[in-house]
Amino acid sequence: MSTTGIESWAVDLKDVGAIYPFQGAEVIFVIVGVVLWLGWHVLQMRAENQDYEDQISQFGDDSTIAEALDGD
Numbered sequence: 001m002s003t004t005g006i007e008s009w010a011v012d013l014k015d016v017g018a019i020y021p022f023q024g025a026e027v028i029f030v031i032v033g034v035v036l037w038l039g040w041h042v043l044q045m046r047a048e049n050q051d052y053e054d055q056i057s058q059f060g061d062d063s064t065i066a067e068a069l070d071g072d
Contacts, residue, residue, distance in 0.1 A: 006016060013019070022029075059065065
C-alpha cells in the first residue's frame with residue numbers, strides 16, 4: 001500500500017514534488033511551534049517569579065538579607 005501515489009522510485013524526484021506527510025502545513029506548524037515556545041517562556045517566568053516571591057516572604061527582602069550578610 002502506497003500513501004504517496006508513487007509506484008516506483010526509479011523516477012526523477014524533482015518531477016515528483018514533496019514526498020513527506022502534511023505537505024503544505026509547514027507554516028501552520030511553525031506558528032504553532034512559536035506560540036508554544038512563547039507560552040512556555042511566559043509560564044516559566046511566572047513560576048520562577050512565584051518561587052522568588054515565596055523565598056522573599058520566607059527569608060525577607062533584599063535589605064534584611066544584606067543586613068544578615070554584613071553581620072555588623
